[in-house]
Amino acid sequence: MIRWLGWVFAGIVLGGIVHLSTVLILPLTATRNGYSRLEPFAPVNTMTLLPQPTPASAVLPFLDPAFATAVCRYDLTVAPLKVVVTASQAYTSLSFYTPRGIAFYAINDRAAVRRTIELDLMTSEQRAQIQEDEEVTAADRLIVESPTPGGLLVVRGFAPEPGDMPVVRGVLSQAQCRPQPLQ
Amino acid sequence: MQLLGGLFITIVIAIFLGLGATWYTTVRGVSFGGVTSGAWTAWPKSGTQDIEPYARAAMARSGELPLGSGDGVAFRASGDDSGRPFDGRCVVTLAGTTPLARYWTLTLYDRDGNLVPNAVGRHGFTSLEIVRASDGTFAITVSPQARPGNWLPSGGIDRYQLVLRLYDTAVGVATRAGRETPMPSVRTEGCP
Numbered sequence: 001m002i003r004w005l006g007w008v009f010a011g012i013v014l015g016g017i018v019h020l021s022t023v024l025i026l027p028l029t030a031t032r033n034g035y036s037r038l039e040p041f042a043p044v045n046t047m048t049l050l051p052q053p054t055p056a057s058a059v060l061p062f063l064d065p066a067f068a069t070a071v072c073r074y075d076l077t078v079a080p081l082k083v084v085v086t087a088s089q090a091y092t093s094l095s096f097y098t099p100r101g102i103a104f105y106a107i108n109d110r111a112a113v114r115r116t117i118e119l120d121l122m123t124s125e126q127r128a129q130i131q132e133d134e135e136v137t138a139a140d141r142l143i144v145e146s147p148t149p150g151g152l153l154v155v156r157g158f159a160p161e162p163g164d165m166p167v168v169r170g171v172l173s174q175a176q177c178r179p180q181p182l183q
Numbered sequence: 184m185q186l187l188g189g190l191f192i193t194i195v196i197a198i199f200l201g202l203g204a205t206w207y208t209t210v211r212g213v214s215f216g217g218v219t220s221g222a223w224t225a226w227p228k229s230g231t232q233d234i235e236p237y238a239r240a241a242m243a244r245s246g247e248l249p250l251g252s253g254d255g256v257a258f259r260a261s262g263d264d265s266g267r268p269f270d271g272r273c274v275v276t277l278a279g280t281t282p283l284a285r286y287w288t289l290t291l292y293d294r295d296g297n298l299v300p301n302a303v304g305r306h307g308f309t310s311l312e313i314v315r316a317s318d319g320t321f322a323i324t325v326s327p328q329a330r331p332g333n334w335l336p337s338g339g340i341d342r343y344q345l346v347l348r349l350y351d352t353a354v355g356v357a358t359r360a361g362r363e364t365p366m367p368s369v370r371t372e373g374c375p
């Protein structure tokens with residue numbers, strides 16, 4: 001009897017290890033995370049306006065229907081990315097995710113100068129190159145460092161009432177992300 | 184023989200317990216480190232690189248992109264203040280106010296995060312659409328049939344969840360539940 005209890009106890013301990021390791025491994029193997037769901041819709045280094053979510057279809061779950069969403073799947077291996085977004089009337093935000101769907105940075109339109117949010121997205125290595133060349137001008141620029149060479153930029157524009165949505169979508173369709181090599 | 188039998192029992196228990204617990208925590212959204220206020224819970228850390236492993240696994244599975252902490256914070260409720268799960272056939276009322284934020288939105292989703300079809304095409308409210316009382320508080324009725332005032336159709340589905348998102352708010356990783364987070368009360372008024 002005691003012997004069997006020992007085996008059961010070992011099973012429980014081993015089960016705990018299986019549980020913890022699968023929770024940690026799951027995000028690394030998930031093929032339907034936010035980033036991979038966008039792959040068929042969003043070409044690399046191009047801003048793509050997503051269709052509004054409806055009950056019948058949504059590119060991602062839990063999208064806020066009061067927001068228009070544009071995404072830019074980026075790849076910084078060749079060059080840093082220049083991002084230019086015009087803020088819509090009410091509220092606009094930019095969120096940055098790693099390919100695993102971790103939000104590493106987000107800003108809103110408080111960072112806008114004359115209703116335009118302009119920033120340079122680059123890796124730490126590219127950032128290091130800049131600081132050697134042009135330390136003075138770098139201070140005036142909004143630079144976002146990406147922890148991974150690839151990732152996802154999500155621009156969200158708020159339509160406080162449904163009637164505002166066409167205008168917000170129009171503003172967001174002008175948003176840009178494009179590679180800009182270091183001088 | 185006894186060794187084999189023992190090993191077999193150990194491995195069967197380990198697999199069922201381990202994978203079962205993982206399935207349960209990622210599908211049902213068990214997650215630690217949340218800010219709870221009444222029926223509502225937010226995980227501000229999910230919008231940062233410090234996202235904890237359970238929330239990370241749940242989001243990898245659902246495909247959701249969490250709100251970044253510099254953008255806003257999302258409070259979720261899947262039941263009323265007494266813990267009773269939302270039922271789309273019942274009348275549920277939300278009353279009160281929200282923490283300070285530049286804007287907020289309230290959205291009704293099914294369990295998987297899809298919007299719920301309904302005759303009027305309404306899936307939520309924004310802070311500018313809502314009709315308020317003179318003291319700034321508001322009341323929202325979630326029900327299958329139309330109601331006067333702020334009516335949010337439940338579409339009559341079995342289970343749903345409500346997500347209240349605060350945009351450009353001071354509520355974040357450092358927030359503790361309590362006076363900083365006055366969330367609306369959630370009551371089930373009646374079921375057919």
